Amino acid sequence: MITVHYFAGIRELTGTATEELSLSGKTVGQLKEELIKKYPSLQESSIQFAVNEEYALPAELLAAGDVVALIPPVSGG
């Protein structure tokens, strides 16, 4: 199982702050596809994926126990 955290506007789309998904062994890109299937409105938002507090590329593999965060655009500066 992996744990996925949602914040701010994304949380409003998903209706939940966090959920557990059995996607270990899949990639971040596959997770994104799954989530868009589940929450179609996610498609339009420009979100970053972080795995265990580091930004993750779509090819990165997910392992059991990973903590994934969907990060809405945050200010730089």
Add this chain to the structure above:
Amino acid sequence: MRNTVGILLAGGLSSRFGSPKAFARVDGVYFYEKVYKALDAVCDQVIIVTREELMPLFAKELDLVTDLPDIKGQGPLAGICTAMKLRQAAMYMVLPCDMPYIGPEETNAFRQLAAGTKHVTGVQTPDEKIPLFSLWKGSFAEDLERAINNGNLSVFDFLASLETRWIDASVIHQDQGKFRNINRNTL
């Protein structure tokens, strides 16, 4: 997860506030206890940087230190520098004792949202940047010490010398009241 130390800043003079802010109460709980809980939830250990005369007032089992002698009383940069020198860690989360409305949910969200931090990530509200609610990737003790010894005590100036990102407080929690910094004794 990387080894993370929480730095609770509780050494301010609280002159505008009139009494040590760490021991002001909200809902019957000391400010410092609230902040400690928020840090403890997402850090491997928490170090409290305070002043000598306040030491006896804190719970005995806590990890309490005062500013290192050569940078003593030089403001928040000195507190952060002291903590980084005394406790090695891969990451540090800083929180001041006068933000008692920040809880474990907010520190947890902040930690996750700070993914990709190069040097420092801080929090900003529409009104202000809050440099002391921040996540630091690795120790900046030597840079801090140099700045302090050169008389540059401004936190903003120091952060401007690093790659600092700011996260909107509204992403962490919609209620901006959570990010209130209690400067005056008007509770």
